[in-house]
Amino acid sequence: QQQVKQSPQSLIVQKGGISIINCAYENTAFDYFPWYQQFPGKGPALLIAIRPDVSEKKEGRFTISFNKSAKQFSLHIMDSQPGDSATYFCAASMMGRWEETSGSRLTFGEGTQLTVNP
């Protein structure tokens, strides 16, 4: 129940195209869903995050779509650029249960290696 399943494992997109990465979860207690971007040799950087009370959040070229009933969320990267080439991780946590869990435990998906060709 703690798993977050991410797909695809790798994705190749042409410059200017739309990159779409999907995640699915089982645990309905998850209430915070961030996406992280990681370049080789660097730490993950928080990209965008969403709470289950909204269905979509947009920040620049990055959009999270959230479907609570299907327990799925996805990252859309519009006008993909070569500089977007990185590994993307979705994650989930039970932010509202901080006291019970004694801390924040992010459950990560397995990651998607995105390559944007020029």
Added chain:
Amino acid sequence: DTEVTQTPKHLVMGMTNKKSLKCEQHMGHRAMYWYKQKAKKPPELMFVYSYEKLSINESVPSRFSPECPNSSLLNLHLHALQPEDSALYLCASSHRDRGSDEQYFGPGTRLTVT
């Protein structure tokens, strides 16, 4: 400023050595984390400190010993490591309240155990 700093960037150590990894943040975050990340895998949580107290230990072997000297600093002491402990070690921090769960990661320490 959302910066978490980690030192050293790279570390090579033998199996009998003792070394320490250091992490620092000045965002006023009261929760700090250690993660281990293997190549092409997501980060794996090792320890969580909340208000300078260890709140989560994910059954990490005792050859890894965390320490939180104050609210801005987090150390990871290493002793008698195994080659399979070679990985990227990431520190992260977040606000310790229910209104925010944004974890900010440092650049990591690339550890090689020989």
